[in-house]
Amino acid sequence: GLTARIVSCFLCGLQQRSPGRSGRYTLGVRRWICWREWRRVTPYLLPYPADPMPVPKVRKPALRLLPPKGRAQKSKLDERFLRSKPPPPTRSLPxxxxxxxxxxxxxxxxFSARLFVPASDYYGNVVxxxxxxxxAMPRVEQTLASYLSPGAASSLKAPTLPSKPLRTTSLLVGKGYAAAGQAGACLHTMSVLQAYQADLLKGLAEGERVDLEELQRTADLALRATKETARAVGRSMAAMVAAERHLWLTLSNMKEKDRVFLLDAPLQPSGLFGDAVDSVVSRYQQARKQAAAFQSLDGCWASLYREVQKLSVAARAPPSRDRDPRHSRPGSSKARPDLR
Structure with missing residues (x-):
């Protein structure tokens, strides 16, 4: 290979400069010869492939020996102006x-926030x-769904979860996934705009004629795409919070109205449900007091009703036992003849 040929040339150079059979170089002369031969073959050495520093001028001829496929292709998302160096100490940004x-x-x-916004679809329209x-989140396979839940799987419809709480959780998780996908689509647009802006700035630094209006439009479009990306990330976070709330609310036998109220409560960093917990707890306490009052009142009314029934039964006269003439036999009322 190339390295073996370079080493052989280096050794041949040392042998050609030897003084002969009888004489030997001193240690200092031998070091000087080694250094001179090493400097002669250094420009043809291959660079270290994982070297993050810029390649010196003496190594540029070696880069020409490499085929194009062997070179490390630079990503469009890499920096254009900053040098590669170790990262600085971590400091929090304002x-x-x-x-x-x-x-x-x-x-x-x-819980009820809109998922698809026209502006995010405009800046996230990527092929x-x-x-x-x-x-959207990939659907579960039909064979696996029929194995896990045979009753809910159908060959005519898309596989669904068997119970309503599970379907609601799946809906919220899918909503968060779709919002994160919108953020990723907007990041595509923002990355293209920023890479194009970096190329324009590089051409401007090299003295090329660059349209400043084009640069300004690119910067404004990148800022708009950043806004839509941030909004999509916020929708994804809100959907994840709603899903976590729903998981906790499935542990209680709460009314649907109170459940939706807690799911749609404003998101606060202080707690999962925020100030909505106090209002719901006060509602429950008030409802419990009313139920206890109605229960005691129902007990009083029941005992009073029983006493009234007892008194009415005791004071009521017994029913008469006279026969109804309509139910008597025909001819029974006629006087019988005396046969004596």
Whole structure:
């Protein structure tokens, strides 16, 4: 290979510069010869493949010896102007309220928030999203669904979960997945715009003529795509919170009205249900007090009704036993003749 030929040339150079059979070089002369021969063959050495630093000028001829497939292709998402160096110490960035306002737009009603927004579809309109499972979660296989739940599986319809709580949980999880897919689609648009903007800036730095209006439009479109990405991420977070709430609410025999009220309560960092818990607990306490009052009142009315029934039965006269003349036999009322 190339490395073996370089080493053989290096050894031949040392042998050609030897003083003969009788004489020997001193240690300093031998070191100088080794250094000179090493400097002569260094430009043809191959670079280390995992070296993140820029390639020096002496190694550029070696890059030409490599085929195009062997070279590491640079990604379009790599930096253009910063040098590769170890990352700096971790420092927290200041909080950006404008971005948080876009993320928390759907946190007011996490259960009933709209999933598909026309603006996000505009900035996330990328070819091949359906084939790559960006728009919806992949469905369960028909054979596995028929094995896990034979009663709910059907050959004519899509497989569904057997109970309503499980279907609601699956709906919320699928909603969060679809919102995350929208964020990923908007990231495609934002990445293309930022890469194009970086190329324009690179051409401007190299002295090329660049349309500044094109650069400005690219920056504005990237900011708009960033907004839609943040909103989609917020919808995904809201759906995940609603799914977690639903899992906890399945442990109680709560009314459907109170259940929907708790699922759609505003998202707060203080707790999973936030201030809605106090209102629901107060409702339950009030309903329990009313039920206890009605139960005691029903007991009083029942005992009073029984006493009234007893008194009415005791004071009531016994029914008469006179026969109804209509039920008497025909001819029984006629006087019988005296046969004496």
């Amino acid at each position: 909080f950006f309220p404008d971005l948080h306002a876009e993320i928390s737009r759907s946190w007011g009603r996490p 091949g999203l359906d084939e790559r499972a960006y728009k």
